[in-house]
Amino acid sequence: MKVCKFGGTSVASAQQIKKVAAILKADPSRKIVVVSAPGKRFDDDVKVTDMLIRLSQAALCNEDVEGYLSEVLDRYAQIAIGLDLGQAILDIIELDLRNRLESDKGNPGLFFDQLKASGEDNLAKLVAVYLTSIGLHAEYINPKDAGLLVTDFSQRVQALPESNNRLSALKDKATITVFPGFFGYTSKGELRTFERGGSDITGSILAAAVKAELYENFTDVDCVFVANPRIIENPEEIHKMTYREMRELSYAGFAVLHDEALMPAFKESVPVCIKNTNNPLAPGTMIVAEREHSFRPVTGISADSGFSTLFVSKYLMNREIGFGRKLLEILEDEKISFEHTPSGIDNISVILRSHQLNTEIEHRIVHRVKTELHADEVNIQSNFSMVVLVGEGMRNATGLAARATAAISRTGANIEMINQGSSEVSLVFGVLKQDETKILKELYKEFFSSVLVQ
Amino acid sequence: MKVCKFGGTSVASAQQIKKVAAILKADPSRKIVVVSAPGKRFDDDVKVTDMLIRLSQAALCNEDVEGYLSEVLDRYAQIAIGLDLGQAILDIIELDLRNRLESDKGNPGLFFDQLKASGEDNLAKLVAVYLTSIGLHAEYINPKDAGLLVTDFSQRVQALPESNNRLSALKDKATITVFPGFFGYTSKGELRTFERGGSDITGSILAAAVKAELYENFTDVDCVFVANPRIIENPEEIHKMTYREMRELSYAGFAVLHDEALMPAFKESVPVCIKNTNNPLAPGTMIVAEREHSFRPVTGISADSGFSTLFVSKYLMNREIGFGRKLLEILEDEKISFEHTPSGIDNISVILRSHQLNTEIEHRIVHRVKTELHADEVNIQSNFSMVVLVGEGMRNATGLAARATAAISRTGANIEMINQGSSEVSLVFGVLKQDETKILKELYKEFFSSVLVQ
Numbered sequence: 052m053k054v055c056k057f058g059g060t061s062v063a064s065a066q067q068i069k070k071v072a073a074i075l076k077a078d079p080s081r082k083i084v085v086v087s088a089p090g091k092r093f094d095d096d097v098k099v100t101d102m103l104i105r106l107s108q109a110a111l112c113n114e115d116v117e118g119y120l121s122e123v124l125d126r127y128a129q130i131a132i133g134l135d136l137g138q139a140i141l142d143i144i145e146l147d148l149r150n151r152l153e154s155d156k157g158n159p160g161l162f163f164d165q166l167k168a169s170g171e172d173n174l175a176k177l178v179a180v181y182l183t184s185i186g187l188h189a190e191y192i193n194p195k196d197a198g199l200l201v202t203d204f205s206q207r208v209q210a211l212p213e214s215n216n217r218l219s220a221l222k223d224k225a226t227i228t229v230f231p232g233f234f235g236y237t238s239k240g241e242l243r244t245f246e247r248g249g250s251d252i253t254g255s256i257l258a259a260a261v262k263a264e265l266y267e268n269f270t271d272v273d274c275v276f277v278a279n280p281r282i283i284e285n286p287e288e289i290h291k292m293t294y295r296e297m298r299e300l301s302y303a304g305f306a307v308l309h310d311e312a313l314m315p316a317f318k319e320s321v322p323v324c325i326k327n328t329n330n331p332l333a334p335g336t337m338i339v340a341e342r343e344h345s346f347r348p349v350t351g352i353s354a355d356s357g358f359s360t361l362f363v364s365k366y367l368m369n370r371e372i373g374f375g376r377k378l379l380e381i382l383e384d385e386k387i388s389f390e391h392t393p394s395g396i397d398n399i400s401v402i403l404r405s406h407q408l409n410t411e412i413e414h415r416i417v418h419r420v421k422t423e424l425h426a427d428e429v430n431i432q433s434n435f436s437m438v439v440l441v442g443e444g445m446r447n448a449t450g451l452a453a454r455a456t457a458a459i460s461r462t463g464a465n466i467e468m469i470n471q472g473s474s475e476v477s478l479v480f481g482v483l484k485q486d487e488t489k490i491l492k493e494l495y496k497e498f499f500s501s502v503l504v505q
Numbered sequence: 506m507k508v509c510k511f512g513g514t515s516v517a518s519a520q521q522i523k524k525v526a527a528i529l530k531a532d533p534s535r536k537i538v539v540v541s542a543p544g545k546r547f548d549d550d551v552k553v554t555d556m557l558i559r560l561s562q563a564a565l566c567n568e569d570v571e572g573y574l575s576e577v578l579d580r581y582a583q584i585a586i587g588l589d590l591g592q593a594i595l596d597i598i599e600l601d602l603r604n605r606l607e608s609d610k611g612n613p614g615l616f617f618d619q620l621k622a623s624g625e626d627n628l629a630k631l632v633a634v635y636l637t638s639i640g641l642h643a644e645y646i647n648p649k650d651a652g653l654l655v656t657d658f659s660q661r662v663q664a665l666p667e668s669n670n671r672l673s674a675l676k677d678k679a680t681i682t683v684f685p686g687f688f689g690y691t692s693k694g695e696l697r698t699f700e701r702g703g704s705d706i707t708g709s710i711l712a713a714a715v716k717a718e719l720y721e722n723f724t725d726v727d728c729v730f731v732a733n734p735r736i737i738e739n740p741e742e743i744h745k746m747t748y749r750e751m752r753e754l755s756y757a758g759f760a761v762l763h764d765e766a767l768m769p770a771f772k773e774s775v776p777v778c779i780k781n782t783n784n785p786l787a788p789g790t791m792i793v794a795e796r797e798h799s800f801r802p803v804t805g806i807s808a809d810s811g812f813s814t815l816f817v818s819k820y821l822m823n824r825e826i827g828f829g830r831k832l833l834e835i836l837e838d839e840k841i842s843f844e845h846t847p848s849g850i851d852n853i854s855v856i857l858r859s860h861q862l863n864t865e866i867e868h869r870i871v872h873r874v875k876t877e878l879h880a881d882e883v884n885i886q887s888n889f890s891m892v893v894l895v896g897e898g899m900r901n902a903t904g905l906a907a908r909a910t911a912a913i914s915r916t917g918a919n920i921e922m923i924n925q926g927s928s929e930v931s932l933v934f935g936v937l938k939q940d941e942t943k944i945l946k947e948l949y950k951e952f953f954s955s956v957l958v959q
């Protein structure tokens with residue numbers, strides 16, 4: 052059997068949901084369907100999840116919620132009408148939303164989760180009704196009944212391993228299971244949502260639990276490209292890549308799959324396929340444990356901006372046992388995670404995502420490092436981008452760093468940081484944000500276009 | 506005034522000490538002389554410090570010490586005879602050594618330090634007697650009387666800042682001060698030695714305390730070379746470099762100065778000159794705060810072997826706040842310092858000096874990282890070398906990494922690690938030890954020889 056997950060644009064309208072039904076009809080082994088909340092139908096459209104966030108904010112502030120509520124209900128109504136469904140499902144959805152709005156607001160985080168999760172939950176109910184209406188045997192199931200258990204409120208939301216056993220029962224169902232993505236329940240019965248994009252995680256967890264032959268992740272692109280198509284015109288397509296390559300690429304700008312979504316599938320060796328709801332016959336991109344060698348060492352190039360650097364220098368730092376640990380402890384106190392820590396002889400830089408910082412936090416960190424670690428120099432700089440080359444073939448490719456650095460130097464840009472040495476399948480360059488696009492283009496030319504003329 | 510430090514080979518024999526006297530005579534501003542213990546006169550010779558270590562080991566084990574003692578006394582006797590000194594100074598040295606051998610053995614560390622330090626201390630007394638005998642006004646001074654205070658026994662030996670004030674009185678002396686290198690006294694009056702090569706530190710501390718116009722460090726080479734002359738035939742000489750360049754080069758194999766010896770001079774902006782006792786008219790290498798730009802971005806290339814890598818991988822590691830800190834804490838528990846920590850997306854490598862490891866420690870670290878951090882993969886590999894390119898001109902040299910990586914790839918060697926991004930004046934490559942020499946040669950060709958034919 053196959054598990055299929057449909058993203059927000061794939062279920063954004065009645066027309067899109069008809070495509071989903073056609074995809075399910077075309078292959079009877081597609082037995083478990085995970086749905087997101089309705090996403091954007093056009094560029095300026097509002098996602099249902101964003102409407103729900105506004106609705107829950109209003110409710111928490113005791114503002115009038117009716118306007119926000121009808122906005123949400125209207126989206127479902129448009130979909131139901133387009134699918135020739137009756138009023139019954141819309142009544143169910145309205146009652147559900149009103150119940151959620153009446154629920155306990157004592158813990159705002161849990162209240163938010165309740166409202167946000169309704170986007171997926173109610174769409175799953177609607178899709179099950181629609182599939183049944185066109186003659187497919189389909190059944191909505193709630194994650195609580197199915198046994199998708201997640202960690203308690205104080206921790207980062209993650210599925211608990213004991214979910215696996217209970218969820219595996221889904222494989223014995225004769226009907227198509229329609230499962231809402233994005234959330235699960237704690238052992239106390241509280242609803243908690245994963246991070247945004249978390250429907251990918253739900254799909255992967257289910258695929259692993261039922262040991263599916265394939266986890267199909269339907270989105271709105273034909274495949275994964277070797278570089279961002281918004282920057283590189285008509286980039287090459289990736290037809291097959293390893294879990295590891297996908298994981299490394301997802302680090303910097305490859306927002307194809309949520310980065311926690313690969314692990315469950317990987318652990319049970321369930322291959323993942325990225326496919327297009329709007330062009331389901333395209334082969335898509337297969338993500339597997341191992342792939343045959345290609346003649347290209349680099350599989351993909353990604354880039355992401357929004358990085359900052361904390362620079363610390365202190366004479367004889369590397370003789371001082373505990374210096375690095377104390378530095379990281381200060382960041383930990385501020386609940387800041389870091390990406391890389393390139394170091395010179397008497398200095399170290401900590402590269403982290405800028406969204407974790409603000410002026411107050413920066414001042415506090417600089418002050419603590421100066422006074423507690425007696426550092427000679429401390430400063431924080433921002434506006435860095437990370438450019439990542441990824442490929443299983445890089446492992447043994449002598450001269451790859453030379454080709455990459457030569458390409459970057461042809462653009463006239465300075466390399467602020469190079470990180471190579473831990474992962475064998477990636478090479479990370481830190482550059483100024485302003486240089487990111489031209490570097491990406493030149494690297495693409497070096498590792499992809501140039502092959503065509505050879 | 507100038508502070509001159511003479512290394513072990515510069516005071517290894519009567520003939521060498523005569524050269525020292527000539528150097529002092531040639532420039533009356535050379536008012537403070539720091540001496541090492543007599544070093545090697547020829548390749549297979551034994552340094553006095555090594556003789557003293559054997560002597561103190563024998564004493565601690567209650568073995569007969571007379572053989573070892575007369576070996577030491579014999580070296581001083583040979584020197585004294587060569588310098589036409591009488592028996593008086595040899596009696597002083599013998600009495601001093603016998604007193605040290607009788608001192609308290611309750612703390613073996615302090616007992617060792619007592620004996621080791623006698624090498625410098627007694628040579629300083631001898632040199633003062635000799636200088637006086639040839640008509641120079643010279644006076645031996647003991648670091649305790651001069652006020653060279655160091656940290657207590659439980660800490661790493663370092664000079665205390667309060668030494669500065671007391672040592673500065675040396676600048677008012679009319680005579681030449683002969684000062685033994687390598688040791689100081691704690692506030693409790695206990696003698697403690699610096700690390701080996703620590704006479705360099707003593708000289709730098711004195712130069713800073715008296716705000717000398719120059720700190721001359723006399724060794725047995727004409728200058729610092731851009732690369733190791735044992736590997737590169739007739740390498741270029743460095744005539745001027747910055748403190749920072751010297752510091753970065755000293756990290757990997759440039760054993761010209763002890764790496765703690767630059768800071769005191771640097772802090773007081775005392776320029777340092779590396780000179781040759783056997784060729785004092787050669788200009789030597791000046792180490793200064795700033796130097797004019799040269800047409801070469803790279804000032805020197807150094808390389809050192811004996812590095813190991815602890816590799817740790819764990820899915821979503823960079824989301825886990827505290828992971829890096831906990832990893833470094835395990836190393837800290839083992840009292841292990843580290844050099845670099847290159848990291849990929851879900852993995853980190855800790856590069857450290859191999860001499861800190863043994864099979865037992867390695868097993869313990871791997872086991873703790875696996876069990877306490879729940880890492881997916883942990884292993885330790887050794888036999889790595891670090892190759893470091895250093896130069897103030899590298900700061901703005903676009904394309905430098907490209908030239909360096911291209912040179913390395915021409916050798917066919919793989920680059921195991923690249924570290925750039927913290928220090929602006931160095932670029933570190935991790936390579937297999939077996940590739941070190943050919944890489945060094947190719948980098949020399951790229952950044953030095955090639956200039957000649959341009």
